[in-house]
Amino acid sequence: MIGKLNHVAIAVPDLEAASAQYRDTLGAKVGAPQDEPDHGVTVVFIELPNTKVELLHPLGEASPIRGFLDKNPSGGIHHICYEVEDILAARDKLQATGARVLGDGEPKIGAHGKPVLFLHPKDFTGTLVELEQV
Ligand code: CO
Numbered sequence: 439m440i441g442k443l444n445h446v447a448i449a450v451p452d453l454e455a456a457s458a459q460y461r462d463t464l465g466a467k468v469g470a471p472q473d474e475p476d477h478g479v480t481v482v483f484i485e486l487p488n489t490k491v492e493l494l495h496p497l498g499e500a501s502p503i504r505g506f507l508d509k510n511p512s513g514g515i516h517h518i519c520y521e522v523e524d525i526l527a528a529r530d531k532l533q534a535t536g537a538r539v540l541g542d543g544e545p546k547i548g549a550h551g552k553p554v555l556f557l558h559p560k561d562f563t564g565t566l567v568e569l570e571q572v
Contacts, residue, residue: 517566525571
């Protein structure tokens with residue numbers, strides 16, 4: 439059902455420092471910060487030959503990653519995103535197995551302008567999983 443690894447998202451306390459590290463130390467292609475007010479994050483996209491890394495930083499007081507950074511002050515892997523062809527079919531199949539979809543269960547438009555859903559980390563070996571329809 440799942441296809442390519444679309445991205446790995448890393449929550450970071452200092453977006454500037456993390457961007458500089460990926461650009462200057464690791465030699466990656468690092469984009470400019472983009473505010474995503476609907477998702478409560480500022481994102482920096484890092485393009486790798488086979489996938490992407492997204493650096494996430496809280497935007498606004500109600501940011502969904504603020505609690506994560508409180509627990510992981512130096513930052514950490516926040517979620518991984520897999521591509522699916524049909525997000526509603528994927529959701530229905532997963533829910534039928536008892537997996538929990540976060541929020542109201544309806545796909546939202548993600549940072550790439552495509553429908554996304556998040557799956558409960560306790561149902562997926564401690565990892566927050568994002569599904570993105572491609
Ligand atoms: Co993501």
